[in-house]
Amino acid sequence: MSNNIESTLVENRVFKPAKDFAKKARIGSMAQYRKMWKESVTKPEKFFAREAADLTWQKKWTKVLEWKCPYAKWFIGGKLNVAENCLDRHLGTARANKAAIIWQGEPMGEKRTLTYAQLHREVCRFANVLKRNGVKNGDRVLIYMPMVPEAAVAMLACARIGAMHSVVFGGFSAESIKDRVLDSGAKIILTADGGFRRGAVVPLKKNVDDALTLLAGGGANPVKRVIVFKRTGQEVHIEEGRDVWWSRELEYVDADCPPALLDAETPLFILYTSGSTGKPKGILHTTGGYLLHAYMTCKYVFDLRDEDVYWCTADVGWVTGHTYMVYGPLAMGATSFMYEGAPNWPENDRFWQIIEENGVTVFYTAPTAIRAFMKWGDSWVKKHDLSSLRLLGTVGEPINPEAWMWYHRTIGGSRCPIVDTWWQTETGGHMITPLPGATPTKPGTATLPFFGVDAAVVDDAGNELGANQGGKLVIRKPWPSMLRGIWGDKARYKATYWSEYKGMYFAGDGARRDKDGNFWIVGRIDDVLNVAGHRLGTAEVESALVSHPSVAEAAVVGKPDELKGQAVVCFVTVKEGVKADRALRDALRAHVRKVIGPVATPDEVRFAGGLPKTRSGKIMRRLLKQIAAGEALKGDTTTLEDFSVVATLAAAED
Ligand code: PRX
Numbered sequence: 001m002s003n004n005i006e007s008t009l010v011e012n013r014v015f016k017p018a019k020d021f022a023k024k025a026r027i028g029s030m031a032q033y034r035k036m037w038k039e040s041v042t043k044p045e046k047f048f049a050r051e052a053a054d055l056t057w058q059k060k061w062t063k064v065l066e067w068k069c070p071y072a073k074w075f076i077g078g079k080l081n082v083a084e085n086c087l088d089r090h091l092g093t094a095r096a097n098k099a100a101i102i103w104q105g106e107p108m109g110e111k112r113t114l115t116y117a118q119l120h121r122e123v124c125r126f127a128n129v130l131k132r133n134g135v136k137n138g139d140r141v142l143i144y145m146p147m148v149p150e151a152a153v154a155m156l157a158c159a160r161i162g163a164m165h166s167v168v169f170g171g172f173s174a175e176s177i178k179d180r181v182l183d184s185g186a187k188i189i190l191t192a193d194g195g196f197r198r199g200a201v202v203p204l205k206k207n208v209d210d211a212l213t214l215l216a217g218g219g220a221n222p223v224k225r226v227i228v229f230k231r232t233g234q235e236v237h238i239e240e241g242r243d244v245w246w247s248r249e250l251e252y253v254d255a256d257c258p259p260a261l262l263d264a265e266t267p268l269f270i271l272y273t274s275g276s277t278g279k280p281k282g283i284l285h286t287t288g289g290y291l292l293h294a295y296m297t298c299k300y301v302f303d304l305r306d307e308d309v310y311w312c313t314a315d316v317g318w319v320t321g322h323t324y325m326v327y328g329p330l331a332m333g334a335t336s337f338m339y340e341g342a343p344n345w346p347e348n349d350r351f352w353q354i355i356e357e358n359g360v361t362v363f364y365t366a367p368t369a370i371r372a373f374m375k376w377g378d379s380w381v382k383k384h385d386l387s388s389l390r391l392l393g394t395v396g397e398p399i400n401p402e403a404w405m406w407y408h409r410t411i412g413g414s415r416c417p418i419v420d421t422w423w424q425t426e427t428g429g430h431m432i433t434p435l436p437g438a439t440p441t442k443p444g445t446a447t448l449p450f451f452g453v454d455a456a457v458v459d460d461a462g463n464e465l466g467a468n469q470g471g472k473l474v475i476r477k478p479w480p481s482m483l484r485g486i487w488g489d490k491a492r493y494k495a496t497y498w499s500e501y502k503g504m505y506f507a508g509d510g511a512r513r514d515k516d517g518n519f520w521i522v523g524r525i526d527d528v529l530n531v532a533g534h535r536l537g538t539a540e541v542e543s544a545l546v547s548h549p550s551v552a553e554a555a556v557v558g559k560p561d562e563l564k565g566q567a568v569v570c571f572v573t574v575k576e577g578v579k580a581d582r583a584l585r586d587a588l589r590a591h592v593r594k595v596i597g598p599v600a601t602p603d604e605v606r607f608a609g610g611l612p613k614t615r616s617g618k619i620m621r622r623l624l625k626q627i628a629a630g631e632a633l634k635g636d637t638t639t640l641e642d643f644s645v646v647a648t649l650a651a652a653e654d
Contacts, residue, residue, distance in 0.1 A: 025303050044452055044477070070497065080288055097116070101114045101336055103149050106199075124256065128254065140186040141165050142190070170195055176597055187222050193233065229246040267286055277537070283425050289479075295327075310337065311354070311360045312393075313343075367398070371563050394407070405443055420446045431479070536568070568602045569654075588602070
């Protein structure tokens with residue numbers, strides 16, 4: 001995508017922050033950035049103590065950082081409450097009656113605004129609903145909600161009483177919900193009858209019912225209560241004694257719920273994400289460090305102001321929705337815009353219409369969406385006045401320079417800086433990103449590390465590489481919002497992130513730095529795919545495929561895709577006597593959707609006589625990737641067990 005001559009030329013263009021933007025920005029020069037960054041990595045305790053003073057602490061910490069690699073503790077002895085920081089502290093100020101959340105539903109004309117005072121009240125009441133239903137400090141609460149303000153209310157209510165939430169994206173299946181309930185031990189599920197997406201209704205409650213049936217069948221169902229928010233009004237099953245309506249529960253409670261006094265290292269949430277092996281892992285984030293990083297990145301990267309209308313288009317089921325729709329902007333006292341549905345409903349200009357109607361000033365979305373907008377054409381954009389925009393952001397995958405340029409010119413009117421933010425579920429917030437008033441940007445690079453982030457590109461032995469040498473991306477020091485572990489699996493935490501190199505966090509991405517120090521992220525170098533900005537483990541899709549009775553073996557790889565970044569290609573061998581035909585191919589696609597969810601739908605299913613393996617029996621993914629991409633085979637094949645397999649694979653078509 002980005003390897004043609006045009007993009008090479010574009011890559012070398014430098015865009016300096018406009019003078020008037022830099023003048024107003026909190027960080028207005030590279031000298032200021034460099035000075036602060038240096039202090040943040042050489043004297044992190046001093047630096048972060050100063051920054052943390054912006055938050056509201058019920059009790060001040062006694063020590064900023066304790067680092068026993070790979071375990072970090074930040075703000076030891078400090079006590080605070082995330083919900084108090086996102087809500088209560090704004091109430092005594094002019095922000096009390098400003099919009100905290102402006103929401104639009106997918107059906108045209110549906111709009112709600114919650115001021116900080118109103119959101120505070122809703123959160124307190126719902127926190128009392130949780131208490132009434134037996135939720136206590138340390139309990140896990142599974143949230144499977146559409147994009148409605150109640151999703152944020154639910155998260156903040158958990159934070160208020162010290163319960164952990166685990167939000168599951170609405171595009172995941174009943175089976176995925178079941179796995180997450182079992183792993184987290186959630187006693188309660190918060191859901192809705194359904195949600196609107198591209199004109200259709202997503203059957204959320206039905207998926208929860210199916211998950212609970214699966215759990216009951218397995219003999220282990222920790223879920224005692226399901227609270228159902230009425231969103232679509234469709235008919236749903238209500239199980240007497242287990243399921244209750246959200247609105248009915250609210251009738252029993254008042255709005256008096258003081259924020260719990262919580263230790264800075266109290267777990268805030270678990271968010272499941274895909275790895276290169278096994279089932280998704282529960283990434284654990286805690287209170288003080290996470291909140292500080294969420295707050296600081298909104299302050300310095302988005303440079304949020306009271307007058308901004310800030311819109312992050314991510315679903316609340318992903319980490320971007322956690323940090324940059326809920327916690328970061330609300331901790332700043334900003335106005336966070338939230339939209340329920342698809343960008344092309346009812347027409348391809350829905351986003352531009354929303355920006356115009358609401359005067360959105362800061363807009364944060366994913367490259368896959370930008371590429372889709374480009375394909376739909378400029379005329380959809382030109383119908384709307386986007387002059388309110390002042391800053392654009394992108395996240396989720398490498399942005400190809402053509403998409404960057406289109407975003408800059410067509411959406412940003414060549415006037416808005418673009419912040420290309422590299423980070424991960426594990427990092428909690430932005431790690432490598434421009435600061436809009438300081439950093440010169442080039443299309444396609446996430447540029448430089450954020451405060452406290454000591455990023456480097458290293459070779460296999462862990463030595464830092466010189467300019468323009470490709471290697472692995474690592475972080476060499478702890479940062480406040482780093483994951484604190486994998487829920488229930490200490491060994492996997494160490495093995496996944498801290499065993500590749502001694503004392504360094506290995507992100508799973510490949511990268512290079514240019515001569516100016518900018519990081520160019522190449523993408524995942526492990527067996528994790530990035531499909532339309534969604535993270536997907538090849539192992540998960542493989543295990544879904546082999547759970548089908550007709551499949552003997554499966555191998556899944558990514559293939560470059562113009563819109564989605566990567567497409568999911570499955571190589572499948574069938575069991576003796578099974579007919580490998582179109583009907584089976586369709587059945588396998590449907591099976592993967594059922595097991596994981598629509599996000600994992602295979603783009604191609606190719607039947608093969610065998611899979612290429614080394615003599616020790618390992619599948620040679622490198623070869624499969626080349627075959628999937630239609631490339632000539634290159635590299636060493638001498639360890640391949642059976643050459644004829646490759647011939648059958650190359651002939652196999654979807
Ligand atoms: O490969 C990187 C890619 O997304 C991965 C993290 O995925 P996830 O945990 O789902 O979080 C996505 C939202 C933060 C990374 O390992 N990635 C994310 N942002 C960028 C990116 N790749 C290149 N440039 C980015 N800006």
